[in-house]
Amino acid sequence: MTSDRTGEAGRLPKRAIALRLGAIAATLCATTAAFAYAGGWLSPGALTPARIVDTFERINGRHDGFRRNHAKGVCVSGVFQSSGAAAPLSKASVFRAGETPVTGRFALAGGRPYAADATATVRSLALRFQLPGGEEWRTGMNDIPVFPVSTPAAFQEQLIASAPDPATGKPDPARMAAFFAAHPESAKAVALIKARVVMSGFADDTFNSLNAFRFRNDDGAVSSVRWAVVPIPTGTVGEPAPADDKNGLFEALIKRVNADGAPARWRLVVTVGAPEDPTNDATLPWPAGRRTVDAGTLVIDHVEGEAEGRCRDVNFDPLILPAGIEPSDDPLLSARSAAYARSFTRREGEPKAASAVATLTGGTR
Amino acid sequence: MTRPVVFTLASRILHWTMAALIIAMLFIGVAMVASLSNYHRLVSIHQPIGIAILALAAIRLINRLFNPPPPLPADMPRLQKLAAKASHVALYGLMFALPLVGWAMLSAGDYPIDLFGSWALPRLLSPDPMLHAWLRRVHGVLAYGLFAAFLLHLAAALLHGLILRDGVFGSMATLSFRRRVPQNSRS
Numbered sequence: 369m370t371s372d373r374t375g376e377a378g379r380l381p382k383r384a385i386a387l388r389l390g391a392i393a394a395t396l397c398a399t400t401a402a403f404a405y406a407g408g409w410l411s412p413g414a415l416t417p418a419r420i421v422d423t424f425e426r427i428n429g430r431h432d433g434f435r436r437n438h439a440k441g442v443c444v445s446g447v448f449q450s451s452g453a454a455a456p457l458s459k460a461s462v463f464r465a466g467e468t469p470v471t472g473r474f475a476l477a478g479g480r481p482y483a484a485d486a487t488a489t490v491r492s493l494a495l496r497f498q499l500p501g502g503e504e505w506r507t508g509m510n511d512i513p514v515f516p517v518s519t520p521a522a523f524q525e526q527l528i529a530s531a532p533d534p535a536t537g538k539p540d541p542a543r544m545a546a547f548f549a550a551h552p553e554s555a556k557a558v559a560l561i562k563a564r565v566v567m568s569g570f571a572d573d574t575f576n577s578l579n580a581f582r583f584r585n586d587d588g589a590v591s592s593v594r595w596a597v598v599p600i601p602t603g604t605v606g607e608p609a610p611a612d613d614k615n616g617l618f619e620a621l622i623k624r625v626n627a628d629g630a631p632a633r634w635r636l637v638v639t640v641g642a643p644e645d646p647t648n649d650a651t652l653p654w655p656a657g658r659r660t661v662d663a664g665t666l667v668i669d670h671v672e673g674e675a676e677g678r679c680r681d682v683n684f685d686p687l688i689l690p691a692g693i694e695p696s697d698d699p700l701l702s703a704r705s706a707a708y709a710r711s712f713t714r715r716e717g718e719p720k721a722a723s724a725v726a727t728l729t730g731g732t733r
Numbered sequence: 734m735t736r737p738v739v740f741t742l743a744s745r746i747l748h749w750t751m752a753a754l755i756i757a758m759l760f761i762g763v764a765m766v767a768s769l770s771n772y773h774r775l776v777s778i779h780q781p782i783g784i785a786i787l788a789l790a791a792i793r794l795i796n797r798l799f800n801p802p803p804p805l806p807a808d809m810p811r812l813q814k815l816a817a818k819a820s821h822v823a824l825y826g827l828m829f830a831l832p833l834v835g836w837a838m839l840s841a842g843d844y845p846i847d848l849f850g851s852w853a854l855p856r857l858l859s860p861d862p863m864l865h866a867w868l869r870r871v872h873g874v875l876a877y878g879l880f881a882a883f884l885l886h887l888a889a890a891l892l893h894g895l896i897l898r899d900g901v902f903g904s905m906a907t908l909s910f911r912r913r914v915p916q917n918s919r920s
């Protein structure tokens with residue numbers, strides 16, 4: 369290519385020009401092919417974040433403006449009063465003794481925003497801690513002891529296997545059986561989930577991170593952790609919502625926190641895993657008796673409908689983490705981050721309909 | 734026909750560093766949105782590199798004011814010169830627009846804009862759901878536009894280097910520390 373600089377131009381034989389033009393065309397084709405390969409266009413069968421979200425839409429129908437999973441929910445706000453006890457484990461400023469404002473969202477698992485409350489439905493709590501300096505900690509937790517699947521592919525298979533059969537309105541038992549036969553880890557996890565004690569409402573429920581994370585402290589020492597918010601009993605927990613009460617779980621929470629002015633309180637309990645505890649498999653519980661640290665108290669003193677609160681247009685991506693909290697090697701974490709982003713961007717661009725539970729109008733639908 | 738002047742060393746370093754970063758970013762971008770297992774890892778490098786590109790683009794524009802590019806060959810047709818200028822304007826525009834749109838779309842989506850450790854950028858806009866979704870689409874469209882512009886640029890560079898051999902390729906692709914390549918270097 370030195371001939372270029374020395375200006376030895378215009379003396380190429382026709383054949384050489386043709387060859388060089390061919391080389392240029394080949395370079396452009398190869399670059400484009402590499403780009404297409406990186407973008408997954410050459411592997412149309414691969415499981416992608418968009419395809420998982422498509423599957424939610426296929427099974428639940430598309431509900432404009434709503435989350436593709438955990439679609440029915442309300443916004444909450446309050447404060448986290450850190451005890452400082454977790455500060456030796458993580459350098460995140462949220463764990464230093466003091467207060468951090470918190471917003472969040474209680475929800476029911478499933479992609480139908482107007483589904484009736486049901487005792488067996490998994491409940492969730494998502495939280496957003498706003499730390500000084502623009503950092504945030506977002507976490508989404510469920511009230512089950514373990515997660516039913518250990519990989520994104522199994523999640524997709526389970527989603528398809530448990531889709532209601534149009535004839536019966538219930539999952540096809542044969543397909544569920546085939547799924548569990550292929551995934552013994554899921555069969556074990558679902559047995560643990562079914563055996564859980566279902567609490568009467570959101571306020572007396574325990575919500576678990578399920579996925580493992582890593583805490584890093586000021587000295588750079590790393591611990592494997594899972595966390596949970598555990599209710600502080602107050603003796604005001606209501607009776608279970610009547611079965612025919614469409615939004616009973618949410619209304620009980622609204623009554624307790626807003627009308628009766630009784631903030632709900634939880635302890636944020638961090639469980640520190642032993643080196644042999646699995647961090648990459650959310651279907652496996654950690655053995656009882658692991659060290660726990662009481663990081664502080666979560667106080668929820670306000671409940672609002674999604675339209676009036678500050679949770680609808682928030683992506684509770686579990687990998688929005690402050691310095692001091694890091695992802696583990698659990699493959700579900702990156703998959704969640706990816707799928708939540710797709711769900712979020714889709715719903716943000718759609719017109720928003722009224723949520724099932726609203727506090728401003730006092731009405732519910 | 735000889736074009737004796739080359740880009741200054743600073744201009745060349747900026748060009749090639751940014752070329753590597755931008756090409757990497759295009760591939761990282763399309764790969765991450767299609768990936769479940771590498772999504773998070775790739776997003777966490779996509780954002781800081783994207784902001785670095787924004788900073789480098791600003792430095793590069795200022796550098797260009799002080800070190801203007803060598804003139805195009807005198808015998809180059811006017812239309813071709815115009816096309817070269819227009820394509821460079823487009824590349825500069827996209828080098829600024831893509832990171833700015835990325836930053837703005839995360840702001841509108843109420844995301845923290847984390848770079849390294851506890852370093853986060855301020856939000857450019859206040860949260861706005863529809864605007865987030867729109868900017869996210871714009872980010873994608875501009876990224877594909879940048880890939881197309883890059884392909885054209887690559888084709889033009891190779892055309893100059895392999896076929897026209899008019900010194901344009903060498904003015905950027907040289908390791909020379911001299912600004913002026915001696916006129917009599919032609920043997």
Ligand code: HEM
Nearest residue numbers: 435437438473492494508509510523684703707708711712
């Ligand atoms: C690969 C596995 C998973 C997939 C594909 C998945 C998918 C989703 C999607 C698409 C959403 C809606 C996000 C949005 O639009 O903002 C969602 C919400 C949620 N997910 Fe998952 N999920 C997975 C695993 C988990 C796990 C392991 C947990 C454990 C705690 C969990 C807890 C939640 C919670 C709490 C919400 C609701 C957050 C909110 O209220 O905004 N998910 N999930």
Ligand code: HEM
Nearest residue numbers: 709758759762763766780783784786831832835836873876
């Ligand atoms: C020159 C700079 C940049 C280039 C070339 C670039 C390129 C890309 C590409 C190709 C995509 C995938 C688009 C699609 O398939 O729809 C993408 C997505 C994305 N980019 Fe960039 N980007 C740049 C800068 C930035 C910056 C500065 C940020 C943030 C600070 C950013 C944040 C994102 C995010 C969050 C996504 C999408 C994630 C999702 O929707 O799941 N980008 N980018």
Ligand code: HEM
Nearest residue numbers: 748752755756797821824825883887890901902904905906
């Ligand atoms: C995405 C990557 C790239 C971008 C954004 C880019 C951008 C630019 C821009 C803006 C210029 C104008 C000069 C300036 O102000 O710096 C330029 C010049 C140039 N680029 Fe690139 N470039 C890229 C990749 C490449 C590659 C891969 C090649 C070679 C194979 C190349 C070869 C050249 C040459 C030869 C010039 C000099 C053109 C002239 O003299 O006017 N560039 N590039």
